[in-house]
Amino acid sequence: MIDVLVVDDDFRVAQVHAAYVAKVPGFRVSGQAHSAAEAAAALRRTPADLILLDHHLPDRTGLELIRDLQSAGIGCDVMMVTxxxxxxxxxxxxxxxxxxxxxKPFTFAGLREKLTAYAELRQALTGPAARETCQAEVDRLFATLRTADPAATALPKGHSAPTTDLVLAALRRTPGPLSAQDVADRTGLSRSTAQRYLKQLERDGRLRLSLRYGDTGRPEHRYLLAAPPAR
Structure with missing residues (x-):
């Protein structure tokens, strides 16, 4: 289980956030705090893996609290919720x-996505299968934590922001266009999943489609990052 300390100066907001955390499998709330001093004391009593941290606290800012915890050698991961x-x-x-x-404000689904991405990264880095890895794997892991591009905040059903970022990261690392199979090979996704995300990104205007004709007569669809709009 991943233990989470919820820190917010508003008691009601802290309760809501704690209720959200408790609904996500694999997470549990280790405590709630409503000031920086309360948070530091809580962590000394009961270490937590993750802090959901508000920035506006009555005695210190959230950033000052992070610095204080680091100076005191109290290690835990931080998700700013502010x-x-x-x-x-x-x-x-x-x-x-x-x-x-x-x-803030955000929905349960928004927080759940962030927590799920965090759990995936944590498992990959600290689980029994943790090992030395290659650049592509590092990119994949950290892609799960990236915030979605504002242009893609309203994803269609069946699409997730971490997978969208993973596909885009594969394209950014390659100077030329990629096919769905190329993306699948670079990301570990199935070809059908890669194709589905590529088509959606093209519809969103974030990728350009090109066709390469081979001996079979059927063109291969290849995708390239769309050029940013001129300023």
């Missing part, structure tokens, strides 16, 4: 080692 959306705070959170940044 209404603070200014770029400077987001950048500071990244520099302080926050793995995720979820902007």
């Amino acid at each position: 209404a603070a959306r200014d770029v400077s705070t987001v950048q500071a959170a990244m520099r302080h080692g926050a793995l995720q940044y979820l902007v």
